[in-house]
Amino acid sequence: MKEFWTSLASLMGVFAFSQTLLAAVFPPEIRFASVKLFNRIFHWCSSYCYFDITEIDGVNTNELYNAVQLYLSNSASITTGSRVNLTRALNSSAFTFGLSNNDRLVDTFNGATAWWEHVVTQRQSQTFSWRPLPEEKRGFTLKIRKKDKALILDSYLEFIMQKAEDIRRRNQDRLLYTNSRGGGMDSRGQPWESVPFKHPSTFDTLAMDPDRKSEIMADLRGFADGQSFYQKTGRAWKRGYLLYGPPGTGKSSMIAAMANYLGYDIYDLELTEVHTNSELRKLLMKTTSKSIIVIEDIDCSINLANRSGMKKSPPSGRNEAAMDGMRGSSGTEDGGNTITLSGLLNFTDGLWSCCGSERIFVFTTNHIEKLDPALLRCGRMDMHIFMSYCSFPALKILLKNYLGLDGIADCDDGLMVELESVIDKAEMTPADISEILIKNRIDREKAMAELLQALKSRAERPRRRRAAIVGDNGNDLEEEEEQEKRALETPKDGGDLLGDCQEGGEDGEEKS
Template sequence: IIPPELRFAFLKLFNRTFHLFSPHCYFDITELDGVNTNELYNAVQLYLSSSVSIAAGNRLTLTRAVNSSSVTFGLSNNDSIVDTFNDVTVLWEHVVTQRQTQTFAWRPLPEEKRGFTLRIKKRDKVLILNSYLDYIVEKADEIRRKNQDRLLYTNARGGSLDSRGHPWESVPFKHPSTFETLAMDPRKKERIMDDLKDFVEGQMFYQKTGRAWKRGYLLYGPPGTGKSSMIAAMANYLGYDIYDLELTEVHSNSELRKLLMKTSSKSIIVIEDIDCSINLTNRATPKHRGGQETRSGSGLGEESGNGNTITLSGLLNFTDGLWSCCGSERIFVFTTNHIEKLDPALLRSGRMDMHVCMSYCDFSSLKILLKNYLGYEEEDVDEDVLKEMERVVEKAEMTPADVSESLIKNRRDKEKAVRELLVELKSRGEMNVKGGKLRGQSGNLRELEIVEEEEKRAIDNVEDETELEDNVCKD
């Protein structure tokens, strides 16, 4: 009979000799690292779930996470699978063993001990190990994004942090808006989609030109014209998460910077109603606070006075400064109802790459809404009615939200819905024409005209700029 110590020593020696002469090396990736979850384990699991094929004869587990809209495959217990990366073949084994019963633990561990073992030929190890693991993590992220619904983050918690020290709180984002359902000029829509696509595929371009990999959009127009819907459509199109930044909840520029640092790449950072969220005139005016003069807006990395207000320069640094590049592939979207109120600094070229005007419903938008709400194609609507609609729609100045409302009201009776919409378009059109005259009579027209003229000029300028910038960017 061999004493246990000797047996153990013998086994150890055997193992060592075996590993010395074995052409392979092995890596264990356990599910838990101490008591913490091992991110790499989850990544490998997701990665393998994408590469296994049912035909391979493997036994697979199927899982579907809460709030997820798709099923993922996984490798069953103690099953193995071959994978190739850069022409190197490796073997993955999913190892599951029973954990010894615990007598006492602060935090009970799962009954099963799970892990993946990666087997690589020794000579291949240097060649691929690091790049292979990086590749797996990246791929897993991609799968996670695809499987999961988008997340909508908000900082509206008064600057407090959650239990993990995170300033953002998230909820699943299930906005059904897509570019298909978005009612706007199809050519404009196409341009925005192309721009987004170029952005996503443009890593090399941004690297080559030395630009940070980010893009800014300014959406402006009256309420109910689809600015928020456009943001949702963008997120759904790209598969990005949304960070909805509530500027009124941010107390200092440094807090803003921290928020930015905690956003992930491949995300859209949104500031709605930018003209209302921040006093945009405070850029160059010196402030007196507590007897101490502070000048906000003097440059990069500067704090705002005693640190309890956020300034335009802080915001510009947020989108443009060095800190904005601490992640990549990020899109900034600002929305406003009053573009003319914005500081020119926000509008100057290079800051917001594309200015998109969301306006009242035109004929092409109307047709999209008829399709969305009634399932009507152009030929399903009476030709005369359609012509009449085309004639009055611009004058009516109804927002897509107004039109949607009218269509929803009568959606059970489609013909009635179309009829009533036409009536409403006409009456609004007439009212606008009459209203214009009335304004004239009351002497306010001139004033209004000036405002409109100014607005138009601002918009025209902006559009010219956009054209130019777009050309520059696309070259």
């Protein structure tokens, strides 16, 4: 053992002497060049290459670093580690995991393997800077095989950016926007004001025929996943939906279900607060991608001049005194509102509507016959969705939501048969039925009995009305009711109850 330590000491002495001799003989420039040359030879011989992704690039935040951090936090391998970072961001509804300092993770992409290492070191004492830097220097080191370099740089990193955006949007609370009063700006100079969107409506709880819901959901998913299709066909990545039908049939709940299904924000546009076409365009420019732009009750929001230059009649339900008050001192309706039909059409399907991507326009109305055909054509309102009175499949969904009755097995067979026989004749909206079930949700038997009584009473009402005046008007009342029903159930352009446009409109656009 003594000889071993003696030999080791001699060897260390020789090494120190050699270092001193090299430093004296060779200048620093030559030594630096030698080390650099050695590193090049080493990397040339190695089958791997390395990439550093720092948290801060100069003085700017590196978005790729944040994207990689989010992407790796979604990996199943993270949660199996013995030590991980657990975080929850502001306005986020989920917890995320992350790599600990100097930890490693292996990922695969299209057969290529990527080794990630989270490198954290102490930053050297910094000089004066207008932006103080954190004490720790953070970054990711990506190790890949040289043969996979083209695949990783061209596709993998872009895939990480897209995946991180999806994770960020899924974890972040959705927002409900409304345009500022009078077309002004908020405290941050933005024309939109926002609040967290917490509406619980989903397609599972929506009172509608399941087949129709499946068709709508498939159309929404095809739109959200159709970026390559829209780019290939040269179409703007947008889609329009028209929700129409009697009040209380769930049009607002449908919009909330669409937003929750896709994870989109909602921009609720109040046309009465927009004075000119220019303001309308500015509002459109300030909307973000992955959003739903909503105009509710478009037939009675403002008065639009049609293509022949004639004014629409005053919206139903507003008396002349109220309309006079809306005209204001200038004598123009809606307090000086000068939005034209042309401005609204360009808003939904003009050049300005292409300033952004992945946006959905939703219009709602109780009277589709009052809308100009130009607003209903393909490219503007691509799908017309009729929100009808409550049907038997929709009734079963309401019974499950409010009373916990899952299918016919939880109900009396005879009672369900009675409900099925009278529900279509009653023509009650889901809102009316929901109110009955909410009031009696504690007592199921009482709720079912009261519901059946209400349905029977509503089903008998048209018959009693006809019987009371049949001597005076004959079949006029029956024909009038039939015409009203056809007006509600049939789109103005002759489409189906849940109809896509089959042919291009005025601009020759085809069905997407």
